[in-house]
Each structure stands twice: as C-alpha cells, then as structure tokens.
Amino acid sequence: MAGEVEGELGRELTRLGLYPCAFHTTLVRDIASTPDMNTAVERVTDAATMDAFLDAYIAGWAVPDGPGFKRNVSAAWLDRPGWSLFFAYVDGKPAAEGILYVRDGVGYLADASCDPNYRGRGLHAALLARRIAEARDAGAAFVCSGAAYLSTSHRNMERAGMRVLFNSATWTDAGHR
DSSP, rough: OOOOOOHHHHHHHHTTEEEEEEEEEEEEEEEESSOOOOOOEEEOOOOHHHHHHHHHHHHTTSSSSHHHHHHHHHHHHOOTTEEEEEEEETTTEEEEEEEEEEETTTTEEEEEEEOOOGSSSHHHHHHHHHHHHHHHHOOOEEEEEEEEOOOOHHHHHHHHHOOOEEEEEEEETOOOO
C-alpha cells in the first residue's frame, strides 16, 4: 500500500466493505534548474501543429473516435490563456504529447502520453524537460503533476527531479467490481 493508513480508519473502511484499489501520486519540484532534453520537442503554434499534437494525443491515449475528438477540441484547445501544448516526432510522425498550464507562479504538467509504438525512446522525459523549462520561463517557481503510483510516468517524473508530495488511495466497495 502506498503510505500508511491510520489503523482505526483502515479497519473501519474495511469493516464497511471498502478496499484500496488504486493509488495516485502527486509530485513536485522547484525549477531553478531544468533537466536535460535529448529529444526535440515542438510547441503547438497553429492549426497544422495542433493537428500533429492531436494525432500524438489520440495515439497515446487510444482515443476511440479520433476524428470526432479532433472536431471537438482542435479549436477549443488552441491559444487558451495559460495553456501550452507540446509534441515530439519520431521518424516524421507525431509520437508523444504533453500539456502545461501556468498560473500564479505554479506550473502544472497537466497531461502527457506517448504512442505505444514509440515508447521507451525518452519522449516522455523530453516532454517533461521542455515543459519544466517553459514553466520556469513563464515565471513559475515550481511545477507539479500526478501519475499512477510507481508507473512509468511516476518514475520518469522522479528522474526529472520531481519528488513525491503525497499519495492518495481510491477506495472501492468490495461488493461492486
């Protein structure tokens, strides 16, 4: 289990038929320095780069209706105040994406995914490095994000200098699967 559950509370939740089914980690780091970036990452600046970003997003998250998704978000996600969208190519194909939100001195690494065909090539690490650098350049003092406990994303964030702030558990009714 991620972290310690206070004994009495844990026993009571168990008595009620609940159990922890998933854990989510929140990570944070200051950004006085930024991690190295070994892969080129591009920022979304127009409709053409938005299309490439969405191709990477759809592949990374396995969005079932790619064309419908693109129609719903392409205009809405472009040029939103505080939001920056990034993507990386592999062999000329959009392969990974990442989203950054900056406000009031805080950078939030909101989202990232990688096309399964291109995982293991350092794309997530490059997107982390670029977004951390962009957050610093936008005046953020620190960045934060979240990931499934001990997932590849969690481990990549730790390698990028982020540290666990806290873990949270999702509790589920044992009678409902």
